[in-house]
Amino acid sequence: METVYNIDTLNQRIQLLENRQTEEWCSIKDEIEDIKQNLKPLNLIRNTVEEINETVGFKSHLAQSAMSIGIGYLAKRFVVGKSDNMFKGILGSVLQLVVTNLVSQPQ
Template sequence: MEPIYTIDELNQRIKYLETRQDDEWCAIKNQVDEIKENLKPLNLIRNTVEEINETVGFKSHMAQSAISIAIGYVAKRFIVGKGDSMFKGILGSVVQLIVTNLVSKPHESSDEEESSKYEPSQE
């Protein structure tokens, strides 16, 4: 940093540093929001399924659907357990259907990230 000799230079430097501080604070808040989004249970499950697909090399929709159904079944057993009543059976099936559909849907934020990579930055 070069030395400051006048009040105008000092005021300009203060404004510059305040702007820089605001920009950095906004970046930190955005990173915290992104971390919170990634730590949601549904996103953790989706990310795990995506990593399994990439690692094992599942490319077909059939394999991805099978994984989604399996995760739905595990969620049903975890949440409802083995139930003898008809209500628990219906509730378990609904839970399984919801989890299977949520896991099988593509991850929306990754689409937004991909599109933002190709947009020109405004810096």
């Protein structure tokens, strides 16, 4: 940086730096919002399914549907487990349906 010898130039430099700081702060806030969106459980599952599809090469709707159903089933087993309670069974089935539908929907 060059040396500033008058007040007008100094004020201009200060204004430029303040503008730069505001722009960078807005950029940081946007990045944080993107990170928060990506860390939501549903988005984590969707991103994982998409990465698996890209890595393995699943292009057919049948393979993607099978993965969605599998993830829904795992969600049901994780939350409800093996229970003989009818209410828990119904709740688990609804959860499985919801998770399967959410995962299979495009973003």
